[in-house]
Amino acid sequence: MKVKKQMLSLKAYEPGKSIDNVKKELGLTEIVNLASNENPFGCSEKVQQALQAVSNYARYPDSRAEDLRGKVANHLRVSENQLLFSSGLDEMIQMISRSLLSPETNVVMASFTFPQFRHHAVIENTEIRDIPLKDGRHDLEGMQQAVDEQTSLVWICNPNNPTGTYVNETEIRSFLEAIPNDTIVVLDEAYYEYVTASDYPDSMELIDEYDNLLVLRTFSKGYGLAAFRIGYAIGHEELMSKLDIGRLPFNTSRFAQIAAQAALSDEAFVRNCSERNFEGLQQFYTFCNEFKVPYYPSQGNFIYIEPGKNPEELFQFLIQRGYIVRPIKDGVRITIGKKEDNEGLIKLLKEFMENETSSIKLTS
Numbered sequence: 001m002k003v004k005k006q007m008l009s010l011k012a013y014e015p016g017k018s019i020d021n022v023k024k025e026l027g028l029t030e031i032v033n034l035a036s037n038e039n040p041f042g043c044s045e046k047v048q049q050a051l052q053a054v055s056n057y058a059r060y061p062d063s064r065a066e067d068l069r070g071k072v073a074n075h076l077r078v079s080e081n082q083l084l085f086s087s088g089l090d091e092m093i094q095m096i097s098r099s100l101l102s103p104e105t106n107v108v109m110a111s112f113t114f115p116q117f118r119h120h121a122v123i124e125n126t127e128i129r130d131i132p133l134k135d136g137r138h139d140l141e142g143m144q145q146a147v148d149e150q151t152s153l154v155w156i157c158n159p160n161n162p163t164g165t166y167v168n169e170t171e172i173r174s175f176l177e178a179i180p181n182d183t184i185v186v187l188d189e190a191y192y193e194y195v196t197a198s199d200y201p202d203s204m205e206l207i208d209e210y211d212n213l214l215v216l217r218t219f220s221k222g223y224g225l226a227a228f229r230i231g232y233a234i235g236h237e238e239l240m241s242k243l244d245i246g247r248l249p250f251n252t253s254r255f256a257q258i259a260a261q262a263a264l265s266d267e268a269f270v271r272n273c274s275e276r277n278f279e280g281l282q283q284f285y286t287f288c289n290e291f292k293v294p295y296y297p298s299q300g301n302f303i304y305i306e307p308g309k310n311p312e313e314l315f316q317f318l319i320q321r322g323y324i325v326r327p328i329k330d331g332v333r334i335t336i337g338k339k340e341d342n343e344g345l346i347k348l349l350k351e352f353m354e355n356e357t358s359s360i361k362l363t364s
Ligand SMILES: *Cc1c(COP(=O)(O)O)cnc(C)c1O
Pocket: 037, 087, 088, 089, 090, 091, 114, 157, 161, 188, 190, 218, 219, 220, 226, 229, 230, 231
């Protein structure tokens, strides 16, 4: 087999266990899945209604997603040619990597961030310059120093998955000022709808000023449409037309396009989810402060905590009691759920903190 050598160092994506399997294995009747940052409130009711009208199954979808494109352009007050749609941001990350990365280039990113940035950089056989986070936040100064003439791409996950920390307007502005204008800087704003910080960057304004800036948004998280696989990028028209060359002809389905339009029209639903999320975060902050559990304040629909115990052990403890979280490095990432789910999980976390004795030494 003549598979690209660099692929042998990677693993295929491992999906979390299916809820049905976990239930059966553990004899549980109910499972609360707080592992994948999905929207615990589902999606707008308008989506189901709109989908009833989908017809013509034998016909390909609209390649350019014209109807959705018009609505998103209007919503963001950008031109239609500044948009590019993809089958979730996962596909966008692949498209960007494929177009920009090669053995002649390098890519700059944080060392503790969304894993797909690295995955596709490895496949493209490019040099990866990953800069450690500083206090859980992107070290933009360190990243800037890592950029040179061969840097074609910089990934900034804002807010960062899994830490939930963010880069503010002043920081991103001085970063963009210092970066060569032929290096593309991507702001992955997958959690944009949840952000509450007043100094979070106005990236649509920045796009007018910096031709090398690309902003990513998705319908998977705040809009609750993860099943449909649809997201988009916003950037300068010329850059978008280049990236569009690598796009598969029918990469977003008609179902996804219709669902996204309906979701976009229900701002009240998204606002309500964001408000419930903010309240849910406070529940976790209160617990962490009370039990002196290190955590990062989050701008997303998740929180990363380091309880100072073996994360795998904590994971097992919780799953046996019907709660799934995501162990990552020295901590666990917890998706903010409905109020009662957060309460249930926090009760178990307290029990674990009080009773389990095993401790690990934190590396940071
Ligand atoms: C969830 C997530 C994505 C991918 O979302 P899609 O469902 O593929 O749109 C991209 N980036 C970050 C940071 C994410 O957390």
